[in-house]
Amino acid sequence: MATADQVKALIKSHAEGDETRFYAIAMQMAAQEARTGHARLAQELRMLVDELRARSVREYPSESKLVPLAQPRGELAGLLTVGYSKTRLGEMALDSEVQRRIERVLVEQRERARIQEHGFTPLRKLLLVGPPGTGKTMTASVLAGELGLPLFTIQLHALITKFMGETAAKLRLVFDAVAQGRAVYLFDEFDAIGSDRASKNDVGEIRRVLNSFLQFLEQDASDSLILAATNHPALLDRALFRRFDETIEYRLPGADAAERVMKGRLALLDTASVNWVEAARAAEGLSHGDVVRACEQAAKNVLLAHRRGIDTATLVEALADRRSAHGP
Numbered sequence: 188m189a190t191a192d193q194v195k196a197l198i199k200s201h202a203e204g205d206e207t208r209f210y211a212i213a214m215q216m217a218a219q220e221a222r223t224g225h226a227r228l229a230q231e232l233r234m235l236v237d238e239l240r241a242r243s244v245r246e247y248p249s250e251s252k253l254v255p256l257a258q259p260r261g262e263l264a265g266l267l268t269v270g271y272s273k274t275r276l277g278e279m280a281l282d283s284e285v286q287r288r289i290e291r292v293l294v295e296q297r298e299r300a301r302i303q304e305h306g307f308t309p310l311r312k313l314l315l316v317g318p319p320g321t322g323k324t325m326t327a328s329v330l331a332g333e334l335g336l337p338l339f340t341i342q343l344h345a346l347i348t349k350f351m352g353e354t355a356a357k358l359r360l361v362f363d364a365v366a367q368g369r370a371v372y373l374f375d376e377f378d379a380i381g382s383d384r385a386s387k388n389d390v391g392e393i394r395r396v397l398n399s400f401l402q403f404l405e406q407d408a409s410d411s412l413i414l415a416a417t418n419h420p421a422l423l424d425r426a427l428f429r430r431f432d433e434t435i436e437y438r439l440p441g442a443d444a445a446e447r448v449m450k451g452r453l454a455l456l457d458t459a460s461v462n463w464v465e466a467a468r469a470a471e472g473l474s475h476g477d478v479v480r481a482c483e484q485a486a487k488n489v490l491l492a493h494r495r496g497i498d499t500a501t502l503v504e505a506l507a508d509r510r511s512a513h514g515p
């Protein structure tokens with residue numbers, strides 16, 4: 188028979204939405220039943236697992252299966268770009284507050300049936316604010332990747348300039364799509380509609396678009412996740428903040444996060460001789476994205492020099508290069 192520990196682990200993995208572990212434990216239990224002579228039960232367990240797996244593939248189809256299905260069609264094609272993501276939360280180096288908030292969204296989404304059954308709504312309308320390169324777009328990929336949902340991106344600025352005068356109508360199309368299929372929808376460059384950056388003739392249009400966006404957002408009662416990302420929170424209308432369930436604030440990485448980003452990006456190289464404290468100091472003031480790019484440059488320098496290991500000096504130099512690429 189299954190041990191108490193196995194049963195507990197099975198329930199725990201289910202509660203945490205850890206599908207891979209759930210199946211692994213179930214198969215382990217089947218194997219054990221087989222070993223102890225319960226061939227019939229073992230066979231039943233295996234069939235059950237296979238059936239569940241097949242069903243979950245149907246619910247969260249793999250990339251190759253989904254592409255033709257969810258590709259935006261007709262008018263929507265020019266408004267949305269679709270992507271599929273395998274990005275996992277573990278790939279991000281985040282400060283504990285942001286990490287906690289994203290985890291909370293994931294838990295509520297995974298348990299949304301139970302939450303809705305009791306008349307509550309899981310967190311799903313999120314405003315992501317912070318400097319460029321700190322992981323806002325990546326967070327959208329993580330939510331899509333972790334939840335097995337397609338990721339639709341709407342570049343608002345492009346939308347407004349392209350459809351001057353009819354942006355609100357286009358937004359309606361987008362929100363119709365939001366309501367039709369559960370997915371992650373990312374409104375990127377969101378400051379384009381919350382800001383006064385626009386030229387004089389755009390102002391009326393931007394106002395209208397902002398008002399329709401707020402209205403659509405408020406009316407939306409779908410199961411989709413709606414994310415808006417902006418580099419300029421100060422430019423955003425206060426009315427906007429209230430319409431989201433949660434605002435997540437991104438910051439430049441501290442020494443600890445910078446070190447994790449570097450270790451992640453350089454994982455395939457020999458980093459034994461790197462002084463991480465020194466490297467993290469050289470990364471100060473750079474965004475996560477800058478640090479990643481500096482690591483890539485340093486790694487290529489090492490490969491081109493036919494060396495196998497990366498040293499502190501090479502890494503620090505690439506980080507300094509990145510910094511000067513931004514000007515003083």
Ligand SMILES: Nc1ncnc2c1ncn2[C@@H]1O[C@H](COP(=O)(O)OP(=O)(O)O)[C@@H](O)[C@H]1O
Binds near residue numbers: 281320448479
């Ligand atoms: N928190 C993070 N942890 C690890 N890598 C990150 C993180 N944030 C950003 N990156 C890296 O920087 C790149 C750009 O980040 P992105 O999410 O596009 O930034 P933003 O949308 O905030 O401008 C990502 O593709 C990823 O390689």
Ligand SMILES: [Mg+2]
Binds near residue numbers: 320324375416
């Ligand atoms: Mg971005």
